[in-house]
Amino acid sequence: MTEDSKGPVAAEIEKRLIEAIGPTHLRVINDSAQHRGHAGDDGSGESHFTVEIVALQFEDMNRLERQRAVNKALGDLMEARVHALAINARAPSEIAE
Template sequence: MNADFTGPVAAEITDRLTRALAPTQLRVINDSAQHHGHAGDDGSGESHFTVEIEAPQFAGLTRLARQRAVNAALGDLMRERVHALAIKARAPGE
């Protein structure tokens, strides 16, 4: 079961992506419950996420470039707090 989650890590993901990419749509989904007890589950309940993001600056970028932009915006969160992140990035109108 996926659930939108507003814990501190999800809130930080939302804040960083909003500031860096000015998305027209953004949804941060906590998938951590699906990975309870698996590798990367730190017990915090905030280790695995899906990000669905639409931003004008993604226009003309490849899927890989979009994912790199999201990862760059999240910076140290990806190394220190988030074990797994699925990214669904698109430009407006796609």
């Protein structure tokens, strides 16, 4: 699945993060094909993701607080639909220009 043709889980991840965190940059990458046949692969093609997110609210948060904010925004998706999520959460001040 390409990034341009998001499945329903990837689209829901994106929607929830936009609503809860209001990122200045967001990229949801479906890594499921790399994990086909591994533990947690439910055969849906949408079980493993990487999220790259930049948000102003991350300025005063440490890495763990940022990950908790992302997980909280995703809520039940983390239990029901997503087996693995890699999170790269940064504040705008951490982006090299």
